Amino acid sequence: MPLVVVGSVAIDHVQTPTDRRDNLLGGSATHFSYAASFFTSVRLVGVVGDDWPAEHTAMLDARGIDTSGLHQVAGGKTFTWTGRYHDNMNDRDTLDVQLNVFGEFDPVLPEAYRRAKYVFLANGVPAVQMKVLSQVPGRRLAVADTMDLWINIAREDLDKLLTQLDGLVLNDSEAKLIAQTENLVTAGHRVKEMGPKFVIIKKGEHGAMFFSDHETYVLPAFPTPRVIDPTGAGDSFAGGMMGYLSEQDNFEPETLKTALAYGILVASFNVEGFGLERLQEITREDIEDRMAEYRKMLSF
Amino acid sequence: MPLVVVGSVAIDHVQTPTDRRDNLLGGSATHFSYAASFFTSVRLVGVVGDDWPAEHTAMLDARGIDTSGLHQVAGGKTFTWTGRYHDNMNDRDTLDVQLNVFGEFDPVLPEAYRRAKYVFLANGVPAVQMKVLSQVPGRRLAVADTMDLWINIAREDLDKLLTQLDGLVLNDSEAKLIAQTENLVTAGHRVKEMGPKFVIIKKGEHGAMFFSDHETYVLPAFPTPRVIDPTGAGDSFAGGMMGYLSEQDNFEPETLKTALAYGILVASFNVEGFGLERLQEITREDIEDRMAEYRKMLSF
Numbered sequence: 001m002p003l004v005v006v007g008s009v010a011i012d013h014v015q016t017p018t019d020r021r022d023n024l025l026g027g028s029a030t031h032f033s034y035a036a037s038f039f040t041s042v043r044l045v046g047v048v049g050d051d052w053p054a055e056h057t058a059m060l061d062a063r064g065i066d067t068s069g070l071h072q073v074a075g076g077k078t079f080t081w082t083g084r085y086h087d088n089m090n091d092r093d094t095l096d097v098q099l100n101v102f103g104e105f106d107p108v109l110p111e112a113y114r115r116a117k118y119v120f121l122a123n124g125v126p127a128v129q130m131k132v133l134s135q136v137p138g139r140r141l142a143v144a145d146t147m148d149l150w151i152n153i154a155r156e157d158l159d160k161l162l163t164q165l166d167g168l169v170l171n172d173s174e175a176k177l178i179a180q181t182e183n184l185v186t187a188g189h190r191v192k193e194m195g196p197k198f199v200i201i202k203k204g205e206h207g208a209m210f211f212s213d214h215e216t217y218v219l220p221a222f223p224t225p226r227v228i229d230p231t232g233a234g235d236s237f238a239g240g241m242m243g244y245l246s247e248q249d250n251f252e253p254e255t256l257k258t259a260l261a262y263g264i265l266v267a268s269f270n271v272e273g274f275g276l277e278r279l280q281e282i283t284r285e286d287i288e289d290r291m292a293e294y295r296k297m298l299s300f
Numbered sequence: 301m302p303l304v305v306v307g308s309v310a311i312d313h314v315q316t317p318t319d320r321r322d323n324l325l326g327g328s329a330t331h332f333s334y335a336a337s338f339f340t341s342v343r344l345v346g347v348v349g350d351d352w353p354a355e356h357t358a359m360l361d362a363r364g365i366d367t368s369g370l371h372q373v374a375g376g377k378t379f380t381w382t383g384r385y386h387d388n389m390n391d392r393d394t395l396d397v398q399l400n401v402f403g404e405f406d407p408v409l410p411e412a413y414r415r416a417k418y419v420f421l422a423n424g425v426p427a428v429q430m431k432v433l434s435q436v437p438g439r440r441l442a443v444a445d446t447m448d449l450w451i452n453i454a455r456e457d458l459d460k461l462l463t464q465l466d467g468l469v470l471n472d473s474e475a476k477l478i479a480q481t482e483n484l485v486t487a488g489h490r491v492k493e494m495g496p497k498f499v500i501i502k503k504g505e506h507g508a509m510f511f512s513d514h515e516t517y518v519l520p521a522f523p524t525p526r527v528i529d530p531t532g533a534g535d536s537f538a539g540g541m542m543g544y545l546s547e548q549d550n551f552e553p554e555t556l557k558t559a560l561a562y563g564i565l566v567a568s569f570n571v572e573g574f575g576l577e578r579l580q581e582i583t584r585e586d587i588e589d590r591m592a593e594y595r596k597m598l599s600f
Contacts, residue, residue: 087482089482089483182387182388183389183525184505184523185523185524185525186525205484206503206506206507207506207518207520209523216523217523217597218520218523218597220506220507220518220519220520221518223484223485223516223517223518224485225485225486225489254600257600258600261600295600297518298519298598299598299599300554300558
């Protein structure tokens with residue numbers, strides 16, 4: 001089943017305690033799409049400027065990612081993000097953000113995308129996320145990401161969005177902020193009460209938690225010692241998860257848990273290189289090998 | 301197989317964001333012993349003053365914990381700790397510590413204890429921990445806990461101790477400190493290189509990691525929403541783990557992983573009440589029920 005993702009496409013400049021890379025292909029929709037493309041065909045919706053290197057689009061096309069929804073604005077510049085990671089590789093400072101054409105992103109889905117059954121709304125303005133949902137009325141599963149900014153400045157829209165979602169993915173600090181509690185288990189349940197049928201809290205190096213009416217569980221991260229660049233880990237997590245659900249074309253509780261595990265594993269590869277470098281080196285077979293290790297790790 | 305534990309026995313005063321309790325039965329050896337007593341017979345070595353309430357000893361005796369190694373110092377006062385937890389229930393401030401008789405703790409094991417096969421050295425002065433080891437020459441498994449204080453002020457002794465241990469248990473910040481790295485996977489391996497055959501890093505609400513020559517794995521914490529008082533969680537984790545190993549009387553890799561899971565589950569009960577309150581309410585059957593849930597949570 002094709003999977004539609006709407007989100008940012010960006011040029012990243014990343015500094016870590018020991019290294020740096022400029023002009024990386026970045027953005028939430030990009031990391032999501034690449035991660036999901038191990039499992040299913042992806043239809044990308046995003047916006048770039050005329051400074052956008054054509055080889056990036058060619059690379060995505062070669063992965064079977066449909067880029068007909070990637071809008072290029074003549075005379076515009078692509079969203080850029082510059083960040084520096086702390087020694088712990090978890091905290092980071094944003095040194096510079098240039099929203100450029102992404103600042104006026106008004107996603108219009110190509111006709112072929114509108115019949116999609118699986119939709120992921122990467123982090124973005126909640127009102128825009130809702131506008132996307134209205135373009136895919138026949139969807140079976142809509143999942144969104146969000147961030148502290150929208151919790152703080154667009155809470156009303158976000159609350160409305162939550163009632164229209166099947167699933168919400170957010171990180172631990174965002175969950176604590178929106179639910180006003182320091183206990184993540186309580187936070188997960190509270191966010192679920194706000195509308196979505198399930199909530200996934202991403203805990204970075206500590207894995208992810210899942211909450212639905214009947215289930216609460218936690219899966220740990222895969223313990224990789226090679227943490228090179230965490231940028232896009234959360235988006236590649238969501239991409240692996242949604243990609244697997246689209247491939248299986250169901251979201252029964254058992255499938256959802258397996259999907260969460262795939263998301264965790266794809267994210268564990270994502271952090272092993274700058275930008276998409278590591279994901280570009282691996283195959284589905286590498287993911288399956290790590291899945292076998294992961295299942296073994298969790299059985300006793 | 302009987303299990304010997306040497307460590308602190310204390311009176312705790314605990315404040316949380318919403319509640320407080322005074323004069324709780326606390327201390328590392330106490331939490332450890334109670335947790336381990338669900339699985340095996342425990343022999344406790346500790347020291348208290350003549351202010352020590354006899355009913356505490358009676359309660360431990362009633363659990364089948366051998367307190368003949370609990371030395372009472374005439375004219376002395378029992379170790380007391382007063383602490384306040386932050387809103388996140390993870391960080392805490394120590395408001396007051398009175399080491400009292402524990403400051404001159406010089407553990408001498410009763411004759412019957414010296415033939416023990418399973419030994420746990422709760423957090424303490426590394427030189428004293430080594431002195432205990434020398435009293436149980438026929439041991440089969442010796443595991444110790446430590447803390448940042450000894451890493452900072454008694455590193456030479458600690459390094460010597462590490463070469464005499466089968467296992468070391470420490471928390472995430474201590475592992476980062478001793479191994480001088482922010483990456484926990486790297487930290488675990490580095491600490492193992494310092495001597496112990498296996499290393500366990502406790503991550504509090506995020507579970508625990510295990511490192512041996514042939515294995516690296518992570519198990520998540522059990523997601524309890526009822527976090528009332530985390531005091532003693534790490535000691536009850538170690539108690540559950542060592543108790544199970546002593547009960548099984550082996551420490552094969554498979555048994556060790558199951559033991560780690562039992563430790564995680566006993567700790568998840570420990571935090572659900574002040575001091576030992578919650579552990580005193582439950583039975584082995586409650587632990588087994590939670591184990592069934594936990595295994596289900598980790599399978600997909």
